[in-house]
Amino acid sequence: MINYGIIGAGMMGQEHIRNIRLLGDARVEAILEPDPLMAGAASRLAPEAAMVGSVDEMLKRNALDCLLIASPNHVHVDQMEQVAGQRPLPLLVEKPLFTAPDQADRLKRLSSDYPAPIWVAMEYRYMPPIAMMIDRAEDTTGGIRMLTVREHRFPFLDKVGAWNRFNAQSGGTLVEKCCHFFDLMRLILKSEPVRIMASAAQDVNHQAEEYDGKRPDIWDNGYVIVDFASGARAMLELCMFAEGARYQEHLSAMGPKGKIEALVPGPGRFWPESLGPAPVPKIVVSPRNPRGEQELDVPVDPDLLEAGDHNGSTFYQHQRFLEVVRGKGRVEVTLDDGARAVAMGLAAQQSALTGEVVRL
Known part of the structure; x- marks a missing residue:
C-alpha cells in the first residue's frame, strides 16, 4: 500500500x-x-x-x-x-x-x-485516444511533417482566490492551459522547437469580472505556430468560448503516407442531457492510398470518466507513477520535459505580446 x-x-x-x-x-x-x-x-x-x-x-x-x-x-x-x-x-x-x-x-x-x-x-499523454494516436502515428503518416492541436472548450473554471484569472499567478493562458499541448508536440514529433510565433487575446471571457479591484488579464483564444529542428511544424488553435463543440480536443498528424486524428470529448459533466449520450472518443485514420477514412471508437471506463475531467488519463498516469515509487518503472515525464513545455508557453506568450518571432 x-x-x-x-x-x-x-x-x-x-x-x-x-x-x-x-x-x-x-x-x-x-x-x-x-x-x-x-x-x-x-x-x-x-x-x-x-x-x-x-x-x-x-x-x-x-x-x-x-x-x-x-x-x-x-x-x-x-x-x-x-x-x-x-x-x-x-x-x-x-x-x-x-x-x-x-x-x-x-x-x-x-x-x-x-x-x-x-x-x-x-495527463493528456495518457488520454486513451491520444495515446493510441501516438502509437500509430509513425506507421500511418510515414513520418509526421505537420501536427495540429485544436482545443475548443469552456472558459477557465472558478478556482480558489481566482488565481487562474491572472498571468502573475498562472503564467498566462499559453503556459497554464497550453503547456500540455506543447508537451504533446515534443513527444509526438520527437524533436525540439526552434522558433515560435503566436497571436492571442482576451476577446470574450472574464471581461466583466473584478477581484480586489483588478480585472483578469488572461487570454481566451489564440494561435501558436512552432517550427521544430526536424523540419516538422506544429500549430495550436485555442478557443475558450467554444464549449458547444462535440469534441473538445482534435489532434491531426499528417505525413507522406496519410493522416491520423484523435478526437476527445470534454468532461461528461458538462455535456447537456438533452443531446443524448456524451460523445465517445475516437481516432480516425486517413491513408492516401487507398483513400478512405477509418474510424475507431476508443471508449473509456465509465468509472474513470466519473472520477475526473481528463478521459481516464489521471488514473493511468498514477498507475505508472506508482511503479516508479516502487522502484519498478521509469519516470516518463521528467522535470526537463515539464520545463521545456513551460519554456514554449512563455515564448508563445512573449511572441503574442510583441508580435515578433521568438527563437529557442
Whole structure:
C-alpha cells in the first residue's frame, strides 16, 4: 500500500484523490489545503486522511511514501524546494512546473540535486485516444511533417482566490492551459522547437469580472505556430468560448503516407442531457492510398470518466507513477520535459505580446 500526501486539494487535487482511491493499492495519508471549502470536500473524498496545516507538518508524517503537488501554479517551485530541503520523497507535480523565467534556474538546481524521482503531471499523454494516436502515428503518416492541436472548450473554471484569472499567478493562458499541448508536440514529433510565433487575446471571457479591484488579464483564444529542428511544424488553435463543440480536443498528424486524428470529448459533466449520450472518443485514420477514412471508437471506463475531467488519463498516469515509487518503472515525464513545455508557453506568450518571432 502506497501512502500519498496531497499538497493542494482544490479541483484538480480532488480529481487526483478520486483516482488514487480507484487504484486499490494506494491511499491518501494526509492532505494540505488551506481553503476551508476545498478542504472539507477533500476530507469527504478521503476520510481516512489527516488534514495538516503546513508542508512542514505534512513532511513529519512517517507513513508517507510519496507526494502530489496540485497547488496553484506560482507556488510549485517554492514547495518543491521546501520538500527537497527537508524530506525529498518521490514527487508527482502538476503542470505547469513554473510560471516565470526567473524560476527556471531554481528548477535546474533542484533537478540536479533531488535524490528521488519527480514526475510532471502531463495527463493528456495518457488520454486513451491520444495515446493510441501516438502509437500509430509513425506507421500511418510515414513520418509526421505537420501536427495540429485544436482545443475548443469552456472558459477557465472558478478556482480558489481566482488565481487562474491572472498571468502573475498562472503564467498566462499559453503556459497554464497550453503547456500540455506543447508537451504533446515534443513527444509526438520527437524533436525540439526552434522558433515560435503566436497571436492571442482576451476577446470574450472574464471581461466583466473584478477581484480586489483588478480585472483578469488572461487570454481566451489564440494561435501558436512552432517550427521544430526536424523540419516538422506544429500549430495550436485555442478557443475558450467554444464549449458547444462535440469534441473538445482534435489532434491531426499528417505525413507522406496519410493522416491520423484523435478526437476527445470534454468532461461528461458538462455535456447537456438533452443531446443524448456524451460523445465517445475516437481516432480516425486517413491513408492516401487507398483513400478512405477509418474510424475507431476508443471508449473509456465509465468509472474513470466519473472520477475526473481528463478521459481516464489521471488514473493511468498514477498507475505508472506508482511503479516508479516502487522502484519498478521509469519516470516518463521528467522535470526537463515539464520545463521545456513551460519554456514554449512563455515564448508563445512573449511572441503574442510583441508580435515578433521568438527563437529557442
